[in-house]
Amino acid sequence: MDTREIRLQKFYKRCIIYLLSSLFWTTPTVYAKKPETIVLLHGLGRTSLSMYLLKIQLENIGYTVVSEGYASTDGSIKEHADWLDKLINDCSRKSEKIHFVTHSLGGIILRFHLKIKKYPNMGRVVMLSPPNKGSQVADFLRDWSLFKLLMGPSGQEIGTGPGSIPNKLGPVAFELGVITGDVSFNPFTSLLIPGPDDGKVSVENARVKGMKDFIVMPHSHTFIMNSPEVIDQVILFLQTGHFLHTVKK
Numbered sequence: 048m049d050t051r052e053i054r055l056q057k058f059y060k061r062c063i064i065y066l067l068s069s070l071f072w073t074t075p076t077v078y079a080k081k082p083e084t085i086v087l088l089h090g091l092g093r094t095s096l097s098m099y100l101l102k103i104q105l106e107n108i109g110y111t112v113v114s115e116g117y118a119s120t121d122g123s124i125k126e127h128a129d130w131l132d133k134l135i136n137d138c139s140r141k142s143e144k145i146h147f148v149t150h151s152l153g154g155i156i157l158r159f160h161l162k163i164k165k166y167p168n169m170g171r172v173v174m175l176s177p178p179n180k181g182s183q184v185a186d187f188l189r190d191w192s193l194f195k196l197l198m199g200p201s202g203q204e205i206g207t208g209p210g211s212i213p214n215k216l217g218p219v220a221f222e223l224g225v226i227t228g229d230v231s232f233n234p235f236t237s238l239l240i241p242g243p244d245d246g247k248v249s250v251e252n253a254r255v256k257g258m259k260d261f262i263v264m265p266h267s268h269t270f271i272m273n274s275p276e277v278i279d280q281v282i283l284f285l286q287t288g289h290f291l292h293t294v295k296k
Contacts, residue, residue: 086112086145090151091119091205105148122201124155124200144169154178157174172219173225174224175277182206225258226277231245246267
């Protein structure tokens with residue numbers, strides 16, 4: 048059995064585990080002490096449904112969770128940030144503290160917005176597989192007509208060049224934990240990415256100056272938010288400000 052077949056078997060096994068985890072969960076119930084809201088932001092070309100398992104588990108432990116979809120392929124990062132501002136303002140009127148959990152492009156939208164706007168009730172942030180230093184895949188595909196059509200303006204803004212939006216934002220000034228993966232099921236895109244990667248973003252490019260904690264887990268870019276182990280780490284950081292670094296790969 049070759050390496051690809053082994054990886055596919057592991058992938059299918061994880062899919063089964065993820066589906067079962069929505070019915071049988073082992074995370075301890077630790078209810079939030081104050082009215083706190085968690086805003087979920089999905090990635091490029093995805094919908095709020097991609098964050099569904101995460102939403103359910105966060106609600107199960109007592110948080111109010113807001114997971115609204117946005118037209119990620121129809122606007123620029125600035126336009127998405129303007130939409131986010133309205134969403135946060137609405138949440139701020141109802142919550143003593145607001146946390147964020149983002150996937151991929153969602154993290155860049157949040158960084159862009161928080162560079163301009165500050166919130167007195169700002170909580171913690173967990174980013175899943177964020178292209179904080181840009182994506183080499185976006186570099187390679189940016190001039191392809193099909194990529195422009197499918198990924199829209201935002202896909203053109205997340206490259207690795209010094210003028211890309213991720214690289215113009217600078218260090219973060221909020222309490223941030225980053226979780227990224229090192230498993231890829233796309234050998235083509237992985238050839239474009241130096242070092243370990245999740246199929247879309249290199250481990251190195253998920254890092255950003257100012258982050259409080261960082262952990263790499265054995266998951267792919269597309270499905271990292273559905274992993275029970277990842278969700279446990281998300282909850283831990285939101286409640287304590289750190290990850291558990293004894294998790295075995």
